[in-house]
Amino acid sequence: MTSKRWLAVLLLIVFGAVRMPFEQRIEAGLKAAHFREGVTVPDDSMREQLGQLGAAAALGGFRSFLATMFELQATTAYANKDYEKVSKHYLLATQLHPREAGYWEMAGWMMGFNAVAYYLGEETEGKYSTAMRVNLARKSVDEALRFLENGLRYVPNDYGINRNLGNLLVRKKGDFCGAAEAFGRAADSMDGPSLAQRHHVYNLAYCPGQEEEAYSKLKALGKFFKGGPNPLPDERIPPAFLFHIRYFEKLFDIPAEDRFKSLLDLGALYEKLRRNFEVGQQYEKRHVLNMQRLEDVLDIPKSNRIPFGKKSLRPLQGGAN
Amino acid sequence: MEPAVDIQDLTKVFKLPSLNREQVVAVKNLSLQVAPGEIYGLIGPNGSGKSTTMKVLLGLISATEGSTAIFGQDSRKVSSRAEVGFLPENPYFYKFLSGQETLHFYGRLGGLSKKEISERSKELLALVDLEHARDRRLSGYSKGMLQRIGLAQALIQRPRLVVLDEPTAGVDPAGSRKIRDLILKLREEEISVILSSHLLEQVQEVCDRVGIIFNGKLCREGPMEELMAIEDQTEILLDKAPAELVEKVTALVAEHEGASLIRSGHPRTTLERLFLEETSGDSPDTRS
Amino acid sequence: MRVFYFLLIFSALILAATLMIQNFTQDPTRQLKVMKDMSFFAMSIFCTIFAIVATANLIPKDIEDRTLYTILAKPVPRFEYLFGKYLGGMLVIFVSVTVMTILLSAFLYLRQEALLSDLQEYMQVAEQEAEQAPGAIENEGLDLARVEASSLRAQGPSWSLLAAVVAISLQAMVLGAITLCVSTFASSGLFTVVVAFVVFFVGYIEPVVVDSWRSSPEGISGFSNLLISAVGVVFPNFQSFNLVDGIVAGETLPSGW
Ligand SMILES: Nc1ncnc2c1ncn2[C@@H]1O[C@H](COP(=O)(O)OP(=O)(O)O)[C@@H](O)[C@H]1O
Ligand SMILES: [Mg+2]
Numbered sequence: 001m002t003s004k005r006w007l008a009v010l011l012l013i014v015f016g017a018v019r020m021p022f023e024q025r026i027e028a029g030l031k032a033a034h035f036r037e038g039v040t041v042p043d044d045s046m047r048e049q050l051g052q053l054g055a056a057a058a059l060g061g062f063r064s065f066l067a068t069m070f071e072l073q074a075t076t077a078y079a080n081k082d083y084e085k086v087s088k089h090y091l092l093a094t095q096l097h098p099r100e101a102g103y104w105e106m107a108g109w110m111m112g113f114n115a116v117a118y119y120l121g122e123e124t125e126g127k128y129s130t131a132m133r134v135n136l137a138r139k140s141v142d143e144a145l146r147f148l149e150n151g152l153r154y155v156p157n158d159y160g161i162n163r164n165l166g167n168l169l170v171r172k173k174g175d176f177c178g179a180a181e182a183f184g185r186a187a188d189s190m191d192g193p194s195l196a197q198r199h200h201v202y203n204l205a206y207c208p209g210q211e212e213e214a215y216s217k218l219k220a221l222g223k224f225f226k227g228g229p230n231p232l233p234d235e236r237i238p239p240a241f242l243f244h245i246r247y248f249e250k251l252f253d254i255p256a257e258d259r260f261k262s263l264l265d266l267g268a269l270y271e272k273l274r275r276n277f278e279v280g281q282q283y284e285k286r287h288v289l290n291m292q293r294l295e296d297v298l299d300i301p302k303s304n305r306i307p308f309g310k311k312s313l314r315p316l317q318g319g320a321n
Numbered sequence: 322m323e324p325a326v327d328i329q330d331l332t333k334v335f336k337l338p339s340l341n342r343e344q345v346v347a348v349k350n351l352s353l354q355v356a357p358g359e360i361y362g363l364i365g366p367n368g369s370g371k372s373t374t375m376k377v378l379l380g381l382i383s384a385t386e387g388s389t390a391i392f393g394q395d396s397r398k399v400s401s402r403a404e405v406g407f408l409p410e411n412p413y414f415y416k417f418l419s420g421q422e423t424l425h426f427y428g429r430l431g432g433l434s435k436k437e438i439s440e441r442s443k444e445l446l447a448l449v450d451l452e453h454a455r456d457r458r459l460s461g462y463s464k465g466m467l468q469r470i471g472l473a474q475a476l477i478q479r480p481r482l483v484v485l486d487e488p489t490a491g492v493d494p495a496g497s498r499k500i501r502d503l504i505l506k507l508r509e510e511e512i513s514v515i516l517s518s519h520l521l522e523q524v525q526e527v528c529d530r531v532g533i534i535f536n537g538k539l540c541r542e543g544p545m546e547e548l549m550a551i552e553d554q555t556e557i558l559l560d561k562a563p564a565e566l567v568e569k570v571t572a573l574v575a576e577h578e579g580a581s582l583i584r585s586g587h588p589r590t591t592l593e594r595l596f597l598e599e600t601s602g603d604s605p606d607t608r609s
Numbered sequence: 610m611r612v613f614y615f616l617l618i619f620s621a622l623i624l625a626a627t628l629m630i631q632n633f634t635q636d637p638t639r640q641l642k643v644m645k646d647m648s649f650f651a652m653s654i655f656c657t658i659f660a661i662v663a664t665a666n667l668i669p670k671d672i673e674d675r676t677l678y679t680i681l682a683k684p685v686p687r688f689e690y691l692f693g694k695y696l697g698g699m700l701v702i703f704v705s706v707t708v709m710t711i712l713l714s715a716f717l718y719l720r721q722e723a724l725l726s727d728l729q730e731y732m733q734v735a736e737q738e739a740e741q742a743p744g745a746i747e748n749e750g751l752d753l754a755r756v757e758a759s760s761l762r763a764q765g766p767s768w769s770l771l772a773a774v775v776a777i778s779l780q781a782m783v784l785g786a787i788t789l790c791v792s793t794f795a796s797s798g799l800f801t802v803v804v805a806f807v808v809f810f811v812g813y814i815e816p817v818v819v820d821s822w823r824s825s826p827e828g829i830s831g832f833s834n835l836l837i838s839a840v841g842v843v844f845p846n847f848q849s850f851n852l853v854d855g856i857v858a859g860e861t862l863p864s865g866w
Contacts, residue, residue, distance in 0.1 A: 012842075013843075016843055020838075023849055026846075027848065030848075030849075030855070030863060033863040034855065035852065035860055035863075038854070059813055059817055061813075061850075061851040062653070064649070064853060064857040065647070067646075068642065068646040099859075102636065102638065106636075190752070194755070195751070379682045380681070381678055381681055399684050402682060402684040407678065409675045410675070412676075412678075412679060413676055414676055427680075430683035430684075474679060475682075
């Protein structure tokens with residue numbers, strides 16, 4: 001009887017010893033294939049929010065499920081305009097399931113655009129001081145950036161994260177170089193021409209030190225528009241492309257025969273746009289720069305230009321406001 | 322010829338799962354043989370070691386010392402169980418199976434083919450008088466019916482030996498008689514039977530040989546008549562004898578030196594016989 | 610029978626998830642993810658609990674009812690009896706898991722097709738608009754729709770989902786075997802269930818804990834290392850079966866698995 005018992009124990013140990021290398025190989029393989037990202041012992045703050053059961057479930061193969069539940073709660077919080085909670089729930093969702101790009105992307109969008117719109121919008125007017133609202137909005141942008149940048153560490157080539165990051169950088173930070181990089185990565189994740197590719201080039205056009213790169217990419221874009229079996233008619237050439245390429249052609253003194261061929265009238269466009277601009281209104285930095293570039297290309301004399309000043313910029317455009 | 326059952330010096334000690342290593346000696350140095358075709362009764366009070374002996378014989382538990390064999394095959398071998406059918410004490414089967422399905426299940430375990438099983442189960446259901454209940458689930462069977470389906474199950478693969486542990490325990494007298502009749506039918510087919518009981522009367526009508534077991538030891542063993550007969554007493558049963566005749570007989574006995582009359586009067590019928598007479602006519606099986 | 614009810618609840622759950630999810634996200638890919646999450650959650654819970662609870666009493670019940678005696682009194686080797694009991698329990702799991710997988714795949718497929726055809730429609734309209742709008746060939750919506758369509762295609766029923774199902778079933782098999790083994794010497798059903806769950810949790814959590822120890826700056830001492838090895842020898846690593854999270858996120862399975 002006892003000898004049988006010893007035999008059982010011995011068998012268990014031998015079997016365990018045989019089993020272990022297999023398990024370790026599987027584990028290493030799964031780790032290499034990103035199956036283990038997000039599987040960690042929850043730290044104190046996380047455990048507190050997950051609860052005992054949640055912490056166990058997080059380890060027990062239910063991370064994906066829990067993440068879904070937290071996103072659901074984040075959506076409820078969003079409906080209630082409680083952005084602190086939105087951020088908290090998305091933090092949990094992304095921590096639990098970091099290889100799921102959608103959570104990073106949504107978290108960046110929620111905090112970078114929805115929360116900012118809320119803090120700077122009518123709803124919080126009077127509730128907090130203007131300085132405080134701008135401050136809350138700026139913090140929220142920083143949080144969004146953190147989400148998106150952390151997300152890129154897990155899923156660097158994701159279209160959604162990069163696109164949101166590009167938009168956030170250009171629209172809430174006035175960072176054209178960073179935006180160009182992000183849109184570039186977004187474009188690379190897709191095959192064929194994409195709007196992301198154009199955004200990449202247009203942002204590059206405002207990135208100091210990248211002028212030659214920007215020009216050569218604009219030329220390539222021009223070839224895409226005019227080359228091929230179905231060249232675009234002039235009226236369908238994107239105006240932004242045209243004033244950017246004209247700007248660099250002027251900057252680099254390109255001879256007339258090598259310039260992009262188009263009869264599109266940028267002057268008429270400028271007149272139309274100018275009518276919509278009002279002094280005293282606030283604009284995003286990119287729109288101001290676009291107008292100024294148009295004026296450069298059209299050689300509008302200084303005295304005739306739109307008198308943009310510091311006050312013409314909306315908050316969070318990378319300036320000091 | 323090999324004995325159907327051969328038990329040699331069997332000792333079984335149970336270690337109780339307690340700290341002070343308490344032990345129970347359930348069977349001690351027990352030896353017995355059952356010849357082919359013989360019906361052997363093992364009688365003894367509750368806890369005397371009957372079931373334990375049978376379990377060792379069937380290889381269900383291991384012997385502490387000694388050996389058991391069925392038709393010469395050691396009980397520890399799986400193949401020894403091909404020749405034996407077993408009806409445990411108070412058996413339960415899978416309640417969700419019908420009688421037919423139960424026989425099918427045990428037939429498969431016994432290694433029979435589907436065709437053999439369907440033939441054999443028809444025979445056996447007739448034998449144990451359960452044809453009317455073949456498609457009913459066992460959860461609706463009475464105690465007596467369960468015992469009989471258990472017997473049928475034990476017989477499914479035509480074993481040469483049947484082991485019945487308290488086959489009539491808890492069954493009403495009509496049911497017991499049915500079971501007794503079945504055992505007698507087994508004798509006709511020359512199937513060896515070893516059965517246990519704590520009631521002497523139930524054994525006496527069917528057994529060729531009886532062993533009395535007490536506290537794990539076999540105390541007496543022998544043919545039925547030998548054990549039952551009281552050698553120096555004689556019984557006279559008179560029918561329609563007038564009172565004078567009885568007086569004469571009594572006087573005659575008194576004259577004889579050394580002899581004495583122990584008792585005279587009207588014999589009482591046994592309660593069991595009375596019960597059987599009153600409830601005769603095939604009593605329907607009722608749920609217990 | 611009870612298993613059948615569970616399967617009914619399971620399909621109701623997927624349906625509920627699909628309906629509920631439409632209220633909170635317009636993201637089609639996410640809708641499919643939630644369906645998968647809910648289904649795998651239900652599947653894992655069912656398999657884990659069933660593997661333990663249903664096997665824990667298989668043999669003790671036979672012993673208690675003495676059915677075991679009638680079975681082993683037939684010429685049946687004990688190993689066959691144990692194995693048969695085990696296979697019986699597993700069969701219930703396999704059948705339910707198969708049904709669940711078919712249900713999930715069907716729901717996923719139908720939903721995916723519906724979402725894809727919505728997207729296709731949207732893309733056609735967007736392309737027409739883009740062709741007429743001055744100065745635009747691509748537009749943002751079209752970009753998004755293209756990305757969405759490709760990730761939607763990747764989220765449908767696939768072989769890798771099957772791998773997750775297989776992993777869940779394998780885990781149930783290991784758990785069932787452990788439970789059956791414990792039940793042969795346990796004194797009560799409760800004891801068996803508790804032991805099985807403890808083995809399960811240790812086997813699940815130990816690798817993760819050890820991993821975070823190993824990566825901590827202090828490292829681990831020789832004695833702890835010994836202890837870890839001892840635990841590893843006795844408890845199977847259940848993390849090896851944890852594929853669901855990765856597969857729902859669209860990872861490809863390493864070749865060794
Ligand atoms: N599994 C067991 N563990 C411990 N003691 C047992 C076990 N089975 C039987 N015994 C003991 O062995 C003795 C004989 O039991 P048993 O063979 O069942 O008697 P019988 O069948 O004659 O009533 C009893 O004292 C009983 O308590
Ligand atoms: Mg007994």
